[in-house]
Amino acid sequence: MKKQLPLHLMLIPGIILVFIYSYIPMVGSIMAFQKYIPSKGLFDSKWVGFKNFHYLFNMPDFYQVLWNTVFIAVMKIIFGLIVPIAIAILLNEIGKSFVKRWIQTLIYLPHFLSWVILGGVLIDILSPSNGLVNQFLGWFSIKPIFFLGDNNWFPFTIILSDIWKEFGFSTIVYLAALTTINPSLYEAAVIDGASRWKQTWNITLPGIMPVIILMATLSLGNVLNAGFDQIFNLYSPLVYESGDILDTLIYRIGLIDAQYGVATALGLFKSLISFALVSISYWLAYKIADYRIF
Amino acid sequence: MVEGKSLGNKLFRVFNYTFLILLAVACLIPLIHILAVSLSSNVAASAGIVKLWPKEFTFKSYEFVLSKGEFLLSLWVTVKRVVLGTILSMFLSILIAYPLSKNGRELKFRTGYAWYFVFTILFSGGLIPWYMTIRSTGLLDSIWALIIPGAVPVFNVILLLNFYRGLPKELEEAAFVDGAGHWKTLWRIYVPLSMPSIATIGLFTVVGHWNAWFDGLILMNSQDNYPLSSYLQTVIVQASLTNMSAEQLANLATVSDRTVKSAQIFVGALPILAFYPFLQKYFVKGMVLGGVKE
Numbered sequence: 001m002k003k004q005l006p007l008h009l010m011l012i013p014g015i016i017l018v019f020i021y022s023y024i025p026m027v028g029s030i031m032a033f034q035k036y037i038p039s040k041g042l043f044d045s046k047w048v049g050f051k052n053f054h055y056l057f058n059m060p061d062f063y064q065v066l067w068n069t070v071f072i073a074v075m076k077i078i079f080g081l082i083v084p085i086a087i088a089i090l091l092n093e094i095g096k097s098f099v100k101r102w103i104q105t106l107i108y109l110p111h112f113l114s115w116v117i118l119g120g121v122l123i124d125i126l127s128p129s130n131g132l133v134n135q136f137l138g139w140f141s142i143k144p145i146f147f148l149g150d151n152n153w154f155p156f157t158i159i160l161s162d163i164w165k166e167f168g169f170s171t172i173v174y175l176a177a178l179t180t181i182n183p184s185l186y187e188a189a190v191i192d193g194a195s196r197w198k199q200t201w202n203i204t205l206p207g208i209m210p211v212i213i214l215m216a217t218l219s220l221g222n223v224l225n226a227g228f229d230q231i232f233n234l235y236s237p238l239v240y241e242s243g244d245i246l247d248t249l250i251y252r253i254g255l256i257d258a259q260y261g262v263a264t265a266l267g268l269f270k271s272l273i274s275f276a277l278v279s280i281s282y283w284l285a286y287k288i289a290d291y292r293i294f
Numbered sequence: 295m296v297e298g299k300s301l302g303n304k305l306f307r308v309f310n311y312t313f314l315i316l317l318a319v320a321c322l323i324p325l326i327h328i329l330a331v332s333l334s335s336n337v338a339a340s341a342g343i344v345k346l347w348p349k350e351f352t353f354k355s356y357e358f359v360l361s362k363g364e365f366l367l368s369l370w371v372t373v374k375r376v377v378l379g380t381i382l383s384m385f386l387s388i389l390i391a392y393p394l395s396k397n398g399r400e401l402k403f404r405t406g407y408a409w410y411f412v413f414t415i416l417f418s419g420g421l422i423p424w425y426m427t428i429r430s431t432g433l434l435d436s437i438w439a440l441i442i443p444g445a446v447p448v449f450n451v452i453l454l455l456n457f458y459r460g461l462p463k464e465l466e467e468a469a470f471v472d473g474a475g476h477w478k479t480l481w482r483i484y485v486p487l488s489m490p491s492i493a494t495i496g497l498f499t500v501v502g503h504w505n506a507w508f509d510g511l512i513l514m515n516s517q518d519n520y521p522l523s524s525y526l527q528t529v530i531v532q533a534s535l536t537n538m539s540a541e542q543l544a545n546l547a548t549v550s551d552r553t554v555k556s557a558q559i560f561v562g563a564l565p566i567l568a569f570y571p572f573l574q575k576y577f578v579k580g581m582v583l584g585g586v587k588e
Contacts, residue, residue: 006476007393007401014390014446015407018414021443025419025427038426087317090310099311104578105571106318112566114505116523120530120559121324124331124552130342132327168321172578196306229508233531247421254422255512267420275417282416294394294408294452 032265052265069245072226075159077219083167088174107168119233151242181207214289221278246270332556339553355553368525379441379503387450392480395458439513450495457491493576526562
């Protein structure tokens with residue numbers, strides 16, 4: 001035990017910080033059941049039972065916002081899986097060349113830029129009046145599209161621009177998985193007369209299948225995370241109908257309108273469902289892919 | 295994959311190279327366009343004739359941006375934030391991951407400690423209680439509000455502890471035989487050997503602090519305390535050029551909203567554009583080592 005003491009001491013600063021800034025806010029969630037007034041604090045604010053939840057579930061926008069959140073998040077999950085796998089397989093065909101390294105460097109890049117920066121970039125290039133994209137579409141006589149101001153286009157702009165930002169970085173894990181496939185399998189297949197397509201279908205895909213299943217299972221926990229940073233930096237009242245998500249609604253109700261109780265109730269609703277989803281996804285990842293977090 | 299010499303294969307190679315190069319270019323073009331706009335004259339940018347090369351080349355918008363006091367002030371806040379925040383987070387990650395990398399016999403209650411940290415990524419109190427906690431600990435409007443609440447990055451701790459576990463046990467035993475304690479073993483043996491992993495999470499931490507904008511926006515009452523990303527969010531996305539001196543207003547005649555925004559976007563992205571290609575080889579190595587466990 002004496003030998004262990006330094007190990008326990010090393011954990012103390014982290015334990016204290018996590019306690020204050022992660023566990024105290026969890027306890028603070030009880031303000032979802034209060035008419036919370038900051039000057040009175042958590043102990044003296046009035047208890048209102050489930051009134052905040054009642055208010056929330058009767059809000060006309062609530063179900064629309066929930067639907068927007070799930071739709072955008074699920075589309076991001078699906079295409080965020082397919083695109084990187086396809087790109088990783090195509091990149092793998094190039095072999096280890098100078099060109100491959102450059103392509104990788106460029107496709108990883110957007111991942112490292114914030115949505116503030118990329119939001120600014122997208123607002124400029126997607127502008128209907130003189131944005132680059134609409135000028136390009138103009139060459140094919142397509143009328144200018146208001147990508148960020150039209151409820152029909154906004155969700156797709158969000159999904160597509162998120163894929164654009166993240167696909168490169170997500171390929172890293174699949175590229176790593178591809179290097180573990182035994183090259184002699186391909187040699188044997190060629191001798192048997194397998195085409196390139198057949199090799200991909202029968203060797204490459206099964207070879208990386210465990211990683212694909214793992215990534216798919218882990219992404220299940222994100223069904224209510226449609227991407228606050230991105231939407232906050234790209235949306236406007238014009239597209240609240242199609243683009244408002246739980247996180248942006250929490251921000252507006254809580255920090256703009258100062259309805260702390262209702263916003264906390266919405267946050268708690270989201271946290272509880274996400275907690276269930278993440279727990280299920282980790283459990284599935286453990287069962288199916290033998291994945292452990294630590 | 296093994297390839298034949300058939301026409302089909304050649305065609306595929308041509309298609310594949312072209313497609314991937316176009317994709318890589320698509321990740322870069324928006325940024326080149328922004329750079330071109332920022333270096334063009336007010337008139338050319340407003341007319342929307344700038345594509346990928348500056349028209350009527352000028353540094354006017356950069357002069358304007360860099361002459362603005364708020365811009366330089368926020369840049370200074372960001373530099374402080376990145377330096378202090380990265381040092382603290384890295385120190386804590388290294389310190390927490392070491393005990394957690396031990397097994398249950400070497401560290402009593404190890405599983406309990408690990409779950410204590412991991413639980414915070416599964417469940418969170420939500421935005422409002424988090425904000426209220428920071429408020430009641432008196433950090434609002436101070437640089438520490440941007441550093442301390444997020445100082446324990448649990449994901450990085452997990453990456454690092456998995457890396458530590460991969461190190462040969464014999465090294466530690468040898469150090470103990472030579473009379474080193476846990477503290478010395480950690481800093482003299484584990485840390486130097488974990489450099490790929492530490493460099494990776496270090497890069498992610500730096501980028502994270504550089505890009506973070508939301509906490510600055512809501513935790514800082516005065517705009518003078520905004521870090522660069524929060525400041526950029528208000529001027530690029532919320533679009534307000536307020537608080538300008540007479541001299542700056544006079545300068546504004548020679549630049550346009552569009553060129554100024556582009557210049558600010560580019561300056562905001564510049565450090566990442568400049569440094570990340572050199573660090574890329576480390577993070578790919580560190581990610582793979584941390585991510586693929588077989």
